[in-house]
Structures are given as structure tokens and as C-alpha cells.
Amino acid sequence: MLHVPKHRIPEREMLAQTAYQIVKDEVMLDGNARFNLATFVTTWMDDEADRLYAATFDKNMIDKDEYPQTAEIEARCVRMLADLWHAPAAADSTGTSTTGSSEGCMLSGLALKRRWQHARRHAGQSTDRPNIVMGANVQVVWEKFANYWEVEPRYVPLEGDVFHLTPDRLLEHVDENTIGVVAVLGSTMDGTYEPVEEICAALDDYEARSGVSVPVHVDAASGGFVAPFVQPDLVWDFRLPRVVSIQSSGHKFGLVYPGVGWVLWRDAEHLPEDLVFHVNYLGGDMPTFALNFSRPGAQVVLQYFQFLRLGLEGFRLVQQSCQDVALHVARTVEALPQFRLISDGRDLPVVTFSMSPDVTRYDVFDVSRKLRESGWLVPAYTMPPNREDLAVLRVVVRNGFSHDMAGRFLRDLQAAVDWLAGLGAPMPREQQPSGFHH
Numbered sequence: 001m002l003h004v005p006k007h008r009i010p011e012r013e014m015l016a017q018t019a020y021q022i023v024k025d026e027v028m029l030d031g032n033a034r035f036n037l038a039t040f041v042t043t044w045m046d047d048e049a050d051r052l053y054a055a056t057f058d059k060n061m062i063d064k065d066e067y068p069q070t071a072e073i074e075a076r077c078v079r080m081l082a083d084l085w086h087a088p089a090a091a092d093s094t095g096t097s098t099t100g101s102s103e104g105c106m107l108s109g110l111a112l113k114r115r116w117q118h119a120r121r122h123a124g125q126s127t128d129r130p131n132i133v134m135g136a137n138v139q140v141v142w143e144k145f146a147n148y149w150e151v152e153p154r155y156v157p158l159e160g161d162v163f164h165l166t167p168d169r170l171l172e173h174v175d176e177n178t179i180g181v182v183a184v185l186g187s188t189m190d191g192t193y194e195p196v197e198e199i200c201a202a203l204d205d206y207e208a209r210s211g212v213s214v215p216v217h218v219d220a221a222s223g224g225f226v227a228p229f230v231q232p233d234l235v236w237d238f239r240l241p242r243v244v245s246i247q248s249s250g251h252k253f254g255l256v257y258p259g260v261g262w263v264l265w266r267d268a269e270h271l272p273e274d275l276v277f278h279v280n281y282l283g284g285d286m287p288t289f290a291l292n293f294s295r296p297g298a299q300v301v302l303q304y305f306q307f308l309r310l311g312l313e314g315f316r317l318v319q320q321s322c323q324d325v326a327l328h329v330a331r332t333v334e335a336l337p338q339f340r341l342i343s344d345g346r347d348l349p350v351v352t353f354s355m356s357p358d359v360t361r362y363d364v365f366d367v368s369r370k371l372r373e374s375g376w377l378v379p380a381y382t383m384p385p386n387r388e389d390l391a392v393l394r395v396v397v398r399n400g401f402s403h404d405m406a407g408r409f410l411r412d413l414q415a416a417v418d419w420l421a422g423l424g425a426p427m428p429r430e431q432q433p434s435g436f437h438h
Contacts, residue, residue, distance in 0.1 A: 004022055031375070031377055032375055034400060034401075034405075035375045035376050035377060036377045037376060037377060037378050037394075037395045037396055037397075037401070037409070038377045038378065038379040038394070038396065039377075039396065039398075040188070040221075040222055040249070040252040040253070040396055040398070041249075041251050041252055041258050042251050042252065042254075042255055042256055042257055042258070042398065042399070043398065043400065044399065044400040045255070045256070045257060045302070045306075046309065048305070048309075049257075049302055049305055049306070049309075052298075052301060052302060052305055053257065053298050053301075053302060056070075056297060056298040056301045057296065057298045059296070059297035059298060059301070060294050060295070060296070060297060061074065061097065061294075061295045061296060061297035061300060062288065062290075062292075062293050062294050062295060063294075067297060070297040070300065070301060073300060073301055073304045074096075074097050074297075074300050076304060077097065077262070077300065077303050077304055077307065078093050078095040078096065078097075078262070078264065079091060079093050080307055081093075081095065081224075081248075081262055081264055082095065082238075082264055084228050085224065085228070085237040085238050085246055085264065086237050086238045086239045087238045087264065087266060087267070088238065088266065088267060089267060092267075092268075093264060094264065094265045094266075094267060094268045094270070094271050095262060095263055095264035095265060096262075096263060096289060096290060097250075097260055097261070097262055097299075097300050097303075098247075098260070098261040098262065098263055098290060098291075098292075099259055099260070099261065099292055099295055100249055100251060100258070100259065100260065100261040101139075101141070101219070101221035101247055101248060101249040101252070101261045102139075102141040102144075102261070103261060103263075103290065103291050103292065104247030104248070104261045104262065104263035105139075105141045105142060105145060105219060105247055106141070106144075106145055106148075106291055107247075107263050107289060107290065107291065108217045108245040108246075108247055108263055108265075109132065109142075109145040109149065109151070109179075109180075109217070110149065110275060111244075111245060111265065111270065111271050111272060111275060112132070112179040112180040112215060112217060112244075112245070113130055113149060113151060113179045114272045114274065114275055115179075115215075115270065115272055116130060116177075116179040116180075117130075118272065125176075129152065129177050130150075130151045130152065130177055130178075130179045131151060131152035131153070131154050131175070131177050131178050131179065132145075132146060132151050132152070132153060132154065132178065132179050132180055132181075132182065133154045133156065133170065133173045133174055133178055133180075133181045133182070133214075134153070134154070134155060134156065134165065134181065134182035134184075135155065135156050135158070135164050135165030135182075135184065135187075135194065136155040136156060136157050136158050136384040136385055136386070137158065137163055137164050137165070137184065137187045137188070137189045137190075137384050138155075138182060138184060138219070139184075139188050139219070139221065142182060142219075151179065152177075154173045154178075155385075156169050156170060156173055157169075157384075157385055157386040158383065158384055158385070158386045158387045159386060159387075161342075163187065163189050163190050163192065163342075163343075163383060163384075163387065164184060164187045164189070164190075164192055164193075164194045165183065165184065165194045165199065166194070166195065166198075166199075167195065167198045167199050167201065167202035168202075170199060170202055170203075171202060171203075171206055174203070174206060174212075174214055175212070176210075176212050178212075178214050179215075180214065180215045180216065180217050180244075181199060181203065181214055181215075181216050181217070182216075182217050182218075182219055183196045183199050183216055183217070183218050183219070183236075184218075184219045184220075184221075184223075185218055185219065185220040185221075185222070185223030185224060185227060185236055186220065186221065186222035186223035186226065186347060186348040186350075188221075188222075189352075189383060189384065190342055190343040190350065190352045190392070190394070191222075191343050191345065191347055191348035191349070191350025191351070191352065191394075191396075192343055192347045192348075193223055193227070193234070193236070193347040193348075196216070196218055196235075196236040196240065196243070197235045197236065197240060199216060200216055200240045200241075200242040200243065203216065203242055204242065214242075215242060215243075215244040215245075215270075216240070216242045216243050216244065217243075217244065217245045217246070217247075218236060218237065218243055218245070218246045218247075219247060220236075220237075220246050220247065220248045221247065221248055221249045221252060221261075222248075222249065222252050222253050222348050223236070223248075223253075223347070223348060224246060224247075224248030224249075224253075224254075224262075225248055225249075225250075225252065225253035225254045225255070225315070225319070226253050226319050226323075226347075226348055226349070229312070229315045229316040229319045229320070230316070230319045230320055230323055231347075238266055243266065244265060244266050244270045245263065245264065245265045245266065245270060246263070246264050247261060247262065247263040247264075248261065248262050249261045249262075250262055250299065250303045251299065253319065253322075253348075253398075254303060254306065255306050255310070255315075255318065255399055256299050256302045256303050256306060257299060257302060258299075259295075259296055259298075259299040260299035260300055260302070260303055262303075271289065275289055276288070276289045277289070318399050319349070321399075322349035322397045322398065322399060322401070323345055323346075323349045323397075324403075325349065325397045325401060325402070325403055325406050326344075326345025326348075326349035326350065326351050326395075326397040327344065327345050327346070328403065328406055329345070329351050329395055329397065329406050329409070329410065330343075330344035330345050330351045331344075332410050333351065333353050333410075333413075334353075336413075336414070336417070337356060338355065338356055338359050338417045338421075339353045339354065339355060339356060340353060340354045340355065340356050340357075341353050342354055342390075342392055345397065348396075349396070349397040349398075350394060350395065350396050350397070351394070351395045351397070352392045352393065352394045352395075353392060353393055354390055354391060354392045354393070355367075355391075360426070361420065361421065361423065361425075361426040361427065362417075362420040362421070362423075362426065362427045363380075363391060363427075364380040364391045364392060364393045365380045365391070366420055366427045367380070367393060367413075367416055367417060367420065368380035368393060370416035370419060370420060371412060371413065371416050374412040374415075374416075376409060376412060378393050378394070378395060379393070379394050380392070380393050381394075395409075
């Protein structure tokens with residue numbers, strides 16, 4: 001019987017076929033990615049994309065001297081996104097690929113801090129106490145940014161049934177030490193868009209009264225690849241002069257396998273030159289602004305493939321189909337007496353719902369566990385501070401989650417609550433998650 005090492009590298013080699021089968025058998029124990037309604041990350045691409053991935057996974061994105069055409073493809077993607085997001089001079093756009101939105105957030109946050117420091121020093125003022133303002137619903141990366149780079153995070157708390165940042169609660173948190181405001185286009189909590197245009201207008205008014213100009217970064221991790229196609233008239237991007245940077249995940253609604261994100265600046269002025277490093281030991285002079293050095297180029301190639309494969313019309317059809325399925329799921333859930341609909345998929349194709357107040361024998365955590373028995377991964381969690389009393393289920397509709405799959409899911413959801421309601425006693429109450437953490 002073959003012993004499979006789990007804690008130490010084995011003494012001897014084995015056949016490649018043997019190692020392959022061992023590892024393949026291990027990963028088969030993972031859940032079915034197509035049934036994962038928790039993740040925003042792409043789980044399916046065309047067969048041609050799979051072949052292209054296999055043909056390019058050896059490319060190192062950082063080595064632009066060795067892989068100049070991959071570097072050119074990256075630059076094309078940046079220009080295409082600059083055009084999509086209405087940058088003032090898309091042909092001369094400033095941006096880079098990243099390993100995902102989290103790195104893009106870090107880079108944009110660093111640029112905000114450095115520009116604030118330069119302006120303060122030029123004015124002969126202190127740079128000791130920078131802060132960044134955002135809703136309490138932001139993704140954990142923003143807490144990481146504030147912690148790693150010593151910026152005070154100012155979280156605007158949630159109130160009532162609004163689960164994201166709004167301009168009426170913003171200005172009391174802003175001052176001369178604010179390096180920027182983060183506006184989220186597609187909250188991970190409920191899929192809703194923050195009103196970027198209204199947030200910018202509030203900051204315009206603040207500048208008119210105080211003389212302090214506060215820039216806005218748009219965290220469009222998901223919405224950056226949805227709003228331009230499904231809500232093209234929504235003004236959220238570089239059409240707003242106060243928006244200085246945008247980041248988005250190519251591996252979410254950009255429809256690429258995990259490992260690629262994008263961050264763009266309004267123009268070169270908003271990316272301080274002292275944050276860009278130049279290296280030549282790989283061949284030619286290579287400017288680089290990234291937290292990672294060596295990183296895969298295959299996903300960048302796949303992003304370009306998707307731009308060519310789908311075009312504007314294809315992206316619109318894919319994202320509209322996702323939203324249509326989300327609206328169908330929302331309407332069906334809303335009609336079920338056991339649930340209360342929280343968000344209906346009209347922004348991101350994301351549906352969130354809680355239990356109705358009269359359901360007391362089980363909760364969303366019980367429903368989530370019961371759905372797992374049918375293969376569905378549906379997260380249950382409590383909302384951020386000030387609304388931790390509210391626990392919800394969230395369904396993310398991605399490319400590949402068809403109307404037929406939605407129908408199966410909804411049948412399994414109905415079966416789950418029927419089973420829970422039919423128990424002879426309430427479900428035992430085990431300790432549930434304490435609440436949302438950034």
C-alpha cells in the first residue's frame with residue numbers, strides 16, 4: 001500500500017503519473033465549483049481559454065524583456081479598460097495588472113497616501129496622522145491597507161436598511177488629513193452600489209466650504225466589469241473629476257480564472273513617480289509598480305482573450321444574463337414566506353435575504369448547512385457593526401449559473417426550509433459567527 005506523505009517531503013521520488021493521480025484524487029474532494037454560490041471568482045471559461053492558459057502558464061509577467069508581447073497585451077488591456085472607464089486620455093493611460101483587486105487596493109491606497117504626503121510637505125504641514133474614510137461594509141483588504149501602511153481607518157457605520165456608504169453620513173469623518181474616500185461599486189455584503197456621483201458631489205461641497213480637496217478611489221472589484229455593460233448611464237468612473245483611481249478584478253466579473261486584477265489612475269499625475277521602480281537585471285529597463293515581482297502572465301493573456309472573444313456586446317449579454325437570473329432568484333425568494341429579501345440583484349447580480357421575523361425554529365445558518373447537503377455553497381453571515389442583528393444568505397450569480405441551475409437551486413432551497421420547518425423541535429443553537437470583520 002502506497003504511503004502518501006502529509007507532513008514531510010518523501011525520501012524518494014515516484015512516477016509522475018502516480019503523483020498526478022494522488023493529487024487529483026485529493027482535490028476531487030473539494031466542492032463542485034459550479035455549485036459555489038459564495039464566490040465572486042470565475043469558475044468556468046471556454047475550452048479555447050483553457051488551451052490558451054495551458055500554453056502560456058510559464059510566462060512571467062514581470063519579465064517584459066523576455067516576454068515583450070505579453071507586456072504589450074497587458075498595455076492593451078490597460079488602454080481598453082481606460083477607455084471603458086472613461087479616462088481623460090485612454091491612449092496614454094496609467095495602470096497595471098495585479099494579482100487581484102486586493103493588490104490593486106494596496107497600490108491605489110499607497111498612491112493616495114504618497115500624494116497627500118507630498119502636498120502636505122509642500123505646504124509645510126505635518127504628515128503624521130493620515131486617515132482614509134470608507135463604509136463599514138468594505139472588504140478586509142482596506143483594513144489590511146490601513147494596518148500595514150499606518151493610516152487611520154475611519155469606518156462610516158451602517159444605519160437602518162442601508163448597508164453601504166452614503167454622502168449624508170460621510171462628511172463628519174473627513175478632514176484635512178484624509179488621504180481619500182473609498183467608494184465601493186458593488187458591496188460584498190449585499191451587491192449594492194455606493195452612490196459614487198453623490199459622494200463626489202458632497203466632497204465638492206466640502207472643498208468649496210473648507211478648501212480641502214479629498215480624492216475618491218472607486219473599489220470596483222466587481223462592478224467595474226458589470227456597470228459599463230448593464231448600467232451604462234450610471235456615472236461612477238473617471239467621468240467624475242474627483243475619481244483619481246479605480247481597481248477591479250479581472251478574475252471576478254472580468255470572466256478570467258483566479259489571479260488577475262487591474263488598477264488604473266486618472267493620469268500619470270496621480271501615480272507619484274517615486275513609487276515607480278526601475279530595474280534592469282532581467283534585460284532592459286523595466287518600470288514596475290506592484291507589491292509582487294514575479295507573477296503569472298497567463299491570466300493577463302486570458303483577459304485579452306475575453307476582450308477579443310466577447311467584445312462589448314458579448315460582455316453585455318453575459319452580464320445581463322447573470323442579472324436576469326439574479327432577478328428571477330430574487331422574485332422567487334421574495335415570494336417565499338420564510339424569507340425577507342434584502343437586495344434583489346439590480347446592481348450586481350447578487351441576491352441577499354434573511355429569515356422572516358416569524359421564523360424562529362431555524363435560522364440562515366441552518367439553511368446554509370442544509371443546502372450544503374445538496375452541494376450548494378451559500379454563505380450565511382451577519383452584517384457589519386450597527387446591523388449585526390441582521391444575518392443573511394447571499395447568492396452570487398456568475399457566468400455559467402443558468403436559469404436551469406437557478407431552478408434546481410430554488411427547488412433545493414424550498415426543500416431545505418420544508419425539512420427544517422418539519423422538525424419536531426427547534427434546531428440546536430450552536431455558537432454562530434460573532435459578526436462581520438473587515
